[in-house]
Amino acid sequence: MNSTIKRIGVLTSGGDAPGMNAAVRAVVRSAAFFSIECIAVYQGYQGLISNNTKQLNARGVNNIINKGGTVLKSARCLEFRTPEGRKKAFETIQKNNIDGLIVIGGDGSFTGAMIFQSEFNIPVIGIPGTIDNDIYGTTHTIGYDTALNTVIEAIDKIRDTAISHNRLFFVEVMGRDAGHIALNTGIGAGAEEILIPEEDMGLDRLLDSLKRSEKSGKSSSIVVIAEGDKTGKNVFEIAEYIEKNLPYYEVRVSVLGHMQRGGSPSCFDRVLASRMGVHAVESIINGKSNVMVGIDDSKMILTPLSQAIKGKSKINKDLIRVSEILTV
Ligand code: ADP
Numbered sequence: 598m599n600s601t602i603k604r605i606g607v608l609t610s611g612g613d614a615p616g617m618n619a620a621v622r623a624v625v626r627s628a629a630f631f632s633i634e635c636i637a638v639y640q641g642y643q644g645l646i647s648n649n650t651k652q653l654n655a656r657g658v659n660n661i662i663n664k665g666g667t668v669l670k671s672a673r674c675l676e677f678r679t680p681e682g683r684k685k686a687f688e689t690i691q692k693n694n695i696d697g698l699i700v701i702g703g704d705g706s707f708t709g710a711m712i713f714q715s716e717f718n719i720p721v722i723g724i725p726g727t728i729d730n731d732i733y734g735t736t737h738t739i740g741y742d743t744a745l746n747t748v749i750e751a752i753d754k755i756r757d758t759a760i761s762h763n764r765l766f767f768v769e770v771m772g773r774d775a776g777h778i779a780l781n782t783g784i785g786a787g788a789e790e791i792l793i794p795e796e797d798m799g800l801d802r803l804l805d806s807l808k809r810s811e812k813s814g815k816s817s818s819i820v821v822i823a824e825g826d827k828t829g830k831n832v833f834e835i836a837e838y839i840e841k842n843l844p845y846y847e848v849r850v851s852v853l854g855h856m857q858r859g860g861s862p863s864c865f866d867r868v869l870a871s872r873m874g875v876h877a878v879e880s881i882i883n884g885k886s887n888v889m890v891g892i893d894d895s896k897m898i899l900t901p902l903s904q905a906i907k908g909k910s911k912i913n914k915d916l917i918r919v920s921e922i923l924t925v
Pocket of ligand 1: 612
């Protein structure tokens, strides 16, 4: 390919997600395939400011496709939010002769990338890596599928103990602004009710529903709650309210927390990350900038970073309907 891009930088930023390593591997290997050099930037934008960099060749990313987390490390970097910080970051770009930057991260990382691009005119391409699946312009983000499988496995185990003791379990899963994880794992794990940030089902409706199931002969139940569910109450407050009003059940709370981010990436996430990495490198070589690579209907697509950040990834309403029908 004939391109002005001779050397690219790659970094992972913001919350880590399983599959980020597969994306890094794909970026480094695609660069090697197209005979361009690749500089790994460690610790996200922090490493760009402090010049924490290393050139990687195709062999430098051996044996990472199966690893969770990110071998490039990630960081939340306050300094990059300042013009002075970004100026230092650009000095690193110049020192290393980097012609374009690939940023693997979430919407915060893309916001930073967009500002950086507008200030210094350096081509940037985003690859969506976040377990929350809350980015517009892609039906799946890297890490989401693995997180779903991790949560399902955990809830299956909780179900075993719930059944043995006639217990009602409230399981909190990640998702401050988006209910994708809660809704999908709730259906997949056969939860009684699912509470998400996008829809307000209300505590009384939850109570009625649980009373109905108790009458219909259910001796144990699982309710999946997203961190940011619309009732505005946290999982402990919800559990307390239900326990007061439903003495039949022993109520327990389980907050799954950070284990949802970890683990070896699923096959889906590895393939997705590999495709996105290849597509990101091809796009930057072809003169694209300020866009995010995404997947839609199994095809790779590009969306302007500004839209990816501002647009809302919508919850699938049919999933809400299905979950309501199946808790009959
Ligand atoms: P995520 O990418 O997972 O959404 P964050 O919101 O923490 O994670 O963003 C990651 C990093 O991106 C921040 O630590 C910061 O360095 C950079 N960033 C986020 N928002 C901005 C902004 N408005 N301006 C400049 N940099 C930003």
